[in-house]
């Protein structure tokens with residue numbers, strides 16, 4: 001995942017490295033002009049104190065601009081790009097770099113830290129469930145075709161493997177084939193599913209699923225919902241009703257990483273209209289750019305819970321900042 005951005009970031013790191021190395025005073029015996037007076041020192045505006053270099057803003061101006069372009073071109077949201085640049089600049093300008101210390105290592109650690117800071121902490125779902133009264137009720141929302149139903153199945157399988165008992169509520173009574181789709185997943189995974197007839201009120205399905213979970217002392221209710229766009233008032237009202245009836249512990253917004261900045265914008269709209277407690281980004285395996293993964297938590301102000309990394313049930317990665325920076329910059 002994120003192959004395109006990884007390539008671009010690699011070349012930005014090289015540009016930073018070159019700029020930082022250019023700031024190093026050449027060894028005295030090979031650069032007589034360095035001794036000749038303030039000329040060179042003035043030109044690169046560099047202070048050399050006790051074997052250390054102090055980097056100046058001007059020295060990293062060009063690579064910073066390049067980093068900005070790369071982030072924006074790869075769908076990192078503007079405020080998030082600004083935040084990453086601010087952090088990189090703050091860390092580098094005035095930094096005392098020991099002469100001989102690798103410029104590449106310096107920029108790698110600075111870039112790593114800047115991206116980690118905007119990624120947020122993630123959301124530990126098993127820990128959350130263990131700390132709550134059962135059943136823990138989770139409602140999945142989002143626009144059409146992003147992978148909600150598949151994700152409900154994946155999360156069900158993940159939780160079941162951890163020893164939690166799970167019931168799925170088939171809250172998409174709208175799309176043709178939706179009942180069969182979730183039914184097939186549930187059967188394959190050996191998970192109980194609560195379904196009503198097509199065209200029925202999804203709130204009633206969610207209500208029944210919660211009742212079932214209570215009666216059978218189950219740990220978790222996972223409620224699927226039909227895809228809907230945030231500008232469709234009726235459908236958003238329906239979602240509001242589902243929320244009222246189910247009274248979920250968590251509303252999880254699902255979108256696809258490949259949608260880039262659109263996913264970030266939609267996530268913010270859903271958060272505003274119906275609320276969101278955490279985000280799942282699917283199709284990260286098909287995403288070259290990584291912009292949504294980098295931007296969404298910082299923009300929406302809610303943590304990423306999982307990344308979907310394929311079509312199999314096991315293709316679900318609990319999110320942590322290390323997962324993303326390791327993909328982008330290599331492991332530390």
Ligand SMILES: Nc1nc2c(ncn2[C@@H]2O[C@H](COP(=O)(O)OP(=O)(O)OP(=O)(O)O)[C@@H](O)[C@H]2O)c(=O)[nH]1
Nearest residue numbers: 144145146147148149150227282283308309310311
């Ligand atoms: N490559 C890849 N494909 C995925 C992932 N998650 C879901 N898909 C695929 O995306 C397609 C749509 O998935 P669904 O789960 O039906 O999406 P949905 O959001 O429920 O769709 P609607 O109910 O119609 O709104 C399916 O072909 C899934 O296999 C993922 O992480 N990676």
Ligand SMILES: [Mg+2]
Nearest residue numbers: 148149172227
């Ligand atoms: Mg669906």
